[in-house]
Amino acid sequence: MADISPPEKKRDRSRKPRGKKSPSRPPAKESRPSGERQGAEPATPKIWRRPPHRQFRQAYAAIDLGTNNCRLLIARPSGENFVVIDAFSRVVRLGEGLAQTNMLSDVAMDRAVGALKVCAEKLRRRNVHLARSVATEACRRAGNGAAFIERVKKETGIVLDIISAQEEARLAVLGCHILLEDGIGPAMIFDIGGGSTELVLIEAGGPVPRILDWQSVPWGVVSLTETVGHEMPGAAARASRYAAMRKLVADSFADFAERVKSAQTPELRLLGTSGTVTTLASLHLDLPQYDRKAVDGLIVPSDSMRDISQRLSTMSPKERRRLPCIGNERADLVVAGCAILETIMDIWPAPRLGVADRGIREGILRSLISSDAEGIETQAALHKNKRNEG
Template identity: 45%
Template sequence: MAPQRPKGAGALDKDNRPALSPAPVPSRSSELYAALDLGTNSCRMLIAQPKGSGFHVVDSFSKSVQLGAGLEKTGRLSRGSMARTVQALRICQQKLKRNKVGRMRLVATEACRRALNGDEFMRRIQRETGLRLDIIKPEEEAQLAAISCAPLVNRKTENLLVVDIGGGSTELVWIDISKVPKKDRAQSIMRLHSGFKQAASDVPSAKVVDWISVPLGVATLRDQFNDVEDDAARFALMSWFFEENLQDFTPYQSAQPQERFQIVGTSGTVTTVAASHLGLKRYDRTKIDGLRMTSEQ
């Protein structure tokens, strides 16, 4: 499956300050919000309450459901993986009900996009749990990844690369904010929620130089190369194959290093790397979210 795109460096020094969170403050501060992401490997949910310019996490859930197990071979979601997922979503439904969540966004990504029975599974989920999930397109997944990273953007950053490595796909978004005033850079990225192609405006805005979605993630790469027994050879083949799929992404065509360049990573793969760096025996979201690492680290 070919990478998808619209038609037509290293991390910053840890002493640099990130921009303030641009999250809007709803009029009803007591109202709870929820976001649920059903991916190829995991089912994750956060329930949060507006607090100041950001959100306070009230409840959370994360479970490895391995929804995409066997998808590479059959093109379908298996009975076992769907059963595990429904069980996890029942827990999510109970949490949503118990917390009396007022507004929510529930989405499914690559595994359900690719599976021949993806839409059928969405109907089953609604029938058995009462939850209605939307299978989102790659561009919207990339948009959500980009705007979710806005609070972490450093005031000095002029070029930003958002990296979202999931179980079944990888999204990369390169954003140029060099013409945006420093105090407005995080907010300009938040405005990308309306789409990567921004309408013409006299106000300086974030410019998406390029983005790409590749149907390769940690789970799909593992399944495609599981017949290679030697670990070093398997890793080398995975790396080569992955980079081949990224050759058309603009940064690969540019030999010039970008000034004031920042990389922000999101999703399970990046958080696992961060947890490993910290030596955590048990995952702790409070220690991972917003963690800054140098290229050497």
């Protein structure tokens, strides 16, 4: 088996708050979806709010239903950050077969609903004050996406916002930008999903970075794998398939790549959030099993990530399944992730890559906590003014 663990290992262990479990509470309900479409300006998110008299030890929840995974975070504010008190993640492959049929299959929807039922049960056991749940590329593209959203509401009580690609990019940036290396000039943040990939050029500095440019393409690890087709045996066939993946992604990002050339500086910074980058980072560290604390905040030489990507692309599915942190769930999808990652590193050739095991869910939580704090301050000021007037 090929050695894919380059020796250089430099990482940042900061910003990993831990929390305690909270007592059980009555179930939290959510509201109707916003009905956003891809490319539209983000609509005001519809969130469920617990009545004021029950706001004790406030908890906030975020659910991200993607093309490949269903993820949940429940957290409480802690100073300028938050402490996670419950979490859940499951591979559901909601977008399986979508590239061929433009519809969500019954089997895929069943898997997603099963995972969301687990999320709903966790919400029932926590003191959730505000909650927001989002669905991304698979539901944006599927002809039966709206019907699936209604089914989820009926069977789980969870109501999903189908967010635009622009909102998806914004939330990913908001969730992980604090892991960017210090530096001068614009930086690039990317999110490789199951059904799409977002690239965002930002101006860092301040609590919220300013988005200078962004692009979303319909290539994620599931959609790219299914479009290019199954692997054929033999080194030449694998090389040809990988090259085809790289070309599809590069062509889709061509206009964006040309636009951001002028923003490149001698001190390029690149940060990625996705299962692809965390998996490759685990291989870089030669971990026997995935360890979020070791990976989140890791800084890896870009050459090491390229080397790992190219070696994985030459392996057979059986060889990849034997590798720690890949296994059966990622063996057939990781090559597409590698093709997307290498293309991104071509567009923004930073010498190092920051790795984030955080993204959309954390962005949702930060948005909820921030907006709620502003609302509470406004209500307090109004109440004070009324008392003074009285």
